[in-house]
Amino acid sequence: MRRILLVVPLLLCTAGCGPAQSSEADATDAAREVAQRAGEKLYGQRPRTAEEVGRAASLIDGVEVMRVTGTATHDGDGVHVVLRTSGSAYNGWFDVEEITVRRCFTVRVSPTSRWRAQPDDVDCPDGPPMTFAPPPDPPRLPDGELRAALPRVSSGGRADEAEVRRALASLDLDAGIRTEVKAEGDRVGVLLSVEGNHFDPQDCLLARVAPGATEVWAPPRIQRMPGEGGCTVANALHPAPAPH
Numbered sequence: 001m002r003r004i005l006l007v008v009p010l011l012l013c014t015a016g017c018g019p020a021q022s023s024e025a026d027a028t029d030a031a032r033e034v035a036q037r038a039g040e041k042l043y044g045q046r047p048r049t050a051e052e053v054g055r056a057a058s059l060i061d062g063v064e065v066m067r068v069t070g071t072a073t074h075d076g077d078g079v080h081v082v083l084r085t086s087g088s089a090y091n092g093w094f095d096v097e098e099i100t101v102r103r104c105f106t107v108r109v110s111p112t113s114r115w116r117a118q119p120d121d122v123d124c125p126d127g128p129p130m131t132f133a134p135p136p137d138p139p140r141l142p143d144g145e146l147r148a149a150l151p152r153v154s155s156g157g158r159a160d161e162a163e164v165r166r167a168l169a170s171l172d173l174d175a176g177i178r179t180e181v182k183a184e185g186d187r188v189g190v191l192l193s194v195e196g197n198h199f200d201p202q203d204c205l206l207a208r209v210a211p212g213a214t215e216v217w218a219p220p221r222i223q224r225m226p227g228e229g230g231c232t233v234a235n236a237l238h239p240a241p242a243p244h
Contacts, residue, residue, distance in 0.1 A: 024101060028103055034085040035083045035085050036116065039116075039117065043115055045111050047197065048109070055135065058132050062085055062086070067130070074110070080109075082106050084104045102124070106120050107119050138203060141204070141205045142171055142205075146205060147214075150190070150209055151163050153209060156211060157186070168190070177192055182237065187209065190206065192204060193205075202224045204224060206235060223240055
C-alpha cells in the first residue's frame with residue numbers, strides 16, 4: 001500500500017506537468033533566443049547592402065556569421081544571414097553537468113520582415129565564420145581649406161561665381177564630395193556634401209561669399225536629417241535659424 005501511495009504523486013506530476021524537455025532542447029532554445037535578439041538588432045527600414053548587414057551582424061556579441069545571401073535589404077527577398085550561436089542548459093534530473101550546444105539559424109533582413117520573428121533552424125555551413133573589412137571612411141570635408149581658399153569681397157562689392165568655382169577647383173576635392181554653387185544677387189552660396197543613406201544625418205559644409213563676410217559652417221545635426229533641407233545650397237544663401 002505504501003509503495004502505491006509513493007507512485008501516485010509521481011504519476012500525477014507526469015500527467016499534470018507534461019513531458020519534460022531535454023537539456024539539449026533547452027540549450028537549443030537558448031541559442032535560438034540569441035539569434036532572435038540579433039535579428040532584432042538588424043531589423044530596420046534603412047537600405048543596406050548584404051555586406052553592411054553581414055558586417056553589422058558580425059559585431060553582435062555571441063554571434064558568428066556563417067553565410068550571407070542576397071544583394072541588399074530592399075532588393076527581392078532582402079538579405080538572409082545564417083548565424084551560429086550557442087546556448088546552455090542544466091537539468092538536475094537528467095544531467096551530470098551543464099549542456100552547451102552550438103546551432104545555426106537564418107535571419108531575414110528586409111523592410112517586409114516581421115519584428116521579433118523567430119529565426120529558422122538550419123544546418124551550419126562548413127568552414128570558419130565570415131569576416132568583414134571595416135567600412136571605408138567617408139571623404140573628409142575640408143573645412144579649414146575651404147575657408148582659406150574662398151575669396152573675400154569688400155563691403156559694397158559683389159561676389160564672383162567664377163572666382164568661387166576656381167577656388168573650389170584648387171582644393172582638388174575627393175570624387176566622393178559633391179559640390180554645388182549658386183549665385184544670388186551679390187552673394188554666392190556653396191554646398192559640399194557626402195552622399196547619405198536617407199536615414200541618418202548627412203555630412204555637409206555650407207559657405208557663403210558675400211560683401212564684407214565669407215563664412216563656412218556645418219548645419220546643426222537636426223537640420224542635416226533627411227527632409228530638413230539643411231544640406232542645400234539654398235540653406236547656404238538663406239541659413240535656417242538654429243534650433244533651440
